[in-house]
Amino acid sequence: MRQISIFLFLILVGCKSETKNKSEIETDNQSEMTTETEDGIDKSVSEMWNDFTKANTEFKNDEIPESDFFHNNEKEANRLAELTLTGKKRASSGLNKLYQQYNADLPTVGTKQIVTDFNGRAIAIIENVSVDTIPFNKISKEYAELDMGTNTEPLEKWKKAHWDFFESFLKESGEKPTEEMLIVAVEFKRIWPKNE
Template sequence: MRHISIFLFLILVGCKNETKNKTEIGTENQSEITTVIENGIDQSVSEMWNDFVQSNPEFKNDEIPESDFFHNNEKDANRLAKLTLNGKKRASSGLYSLYEQYNADLPTVGIKQIVTDFNGNAKAIIENVSVDTIPFNKISKEYAAMDMGTDIEPLKKWKKAHWDFFESFLKESGKKPTEEMLVVTVEFEKIWPKNE
């Protein structure tokens, strides 16, 4: 389970939404909210999506996006949700080899996600605007600043945090990180709420 949880963090797939049932939101009715709650999704996720759809009716027939938090612990998940909400965090990174290992699809441009805190409370809706695969040692300072949500030594902080995280995960499968390991980089924009 630890492998799956870590992998889901890396690819921004709903750790809290392990079922594949999605609910279309076009109207606000109790059965939709009940379905969401039964599937292990916090009611705030449905409510946030409903608010977004009411202000953006062109999405009324879209399914609720996956909901998830960043990182694998409460402190970091809540900190990164706050950075996403205030627009400082605008990127995320995953290890390419994990996508291959789990035969998972790479993220794509245009996909939306509801970012939650560690407890599953909806904080923001984001949309992928750029996806690339870059060697670890080629990550730019600009990208690191978007991912870390800071402009104070962002590349140094990004490399330390991601090296340590990737190393701990790879160790369990008998592998080691390298400077050339491929990283899936995802840039996103916060699309809801509009201003915080």
């Protein structure tokens, strides 16, 4: 579970050109967030976890999971958080090479995460239900629909968004994306708040 924040940052859906690194985001938000705890995590994260464990006592002794937002800009992070909350977004994609580069463990089935908006406010708790490594050119339309949260040209949108994002990231190390690059495809379910 090491370096999970790096990979949540790299998970992409509908990539835009505006970027901020994590320390800039945290610095920008320090003065705006009045509900922050001393360790820099919004209180809503621990409050959501407490609500979840009160309703699901079998998890009361579990550590609070990692919390982070999807994407790298406010508009997309908030949009993806909303899609996760409504159950339309049920997957995320990372580049396997980045896990190797950062010597980080791949996601695992059963791992929980608290999804936040761009400002760190808790939106939902998700749990990984499937983790697979798939070549870029073998991603299915069904998986793309889960990741993109739309059924309108999901595979075309997924390929363009992820290709562009991975291309810009790989450029830093002098590499280029390929059709065969391995994608860590994670499917998840929203476990909190409960479905009505």
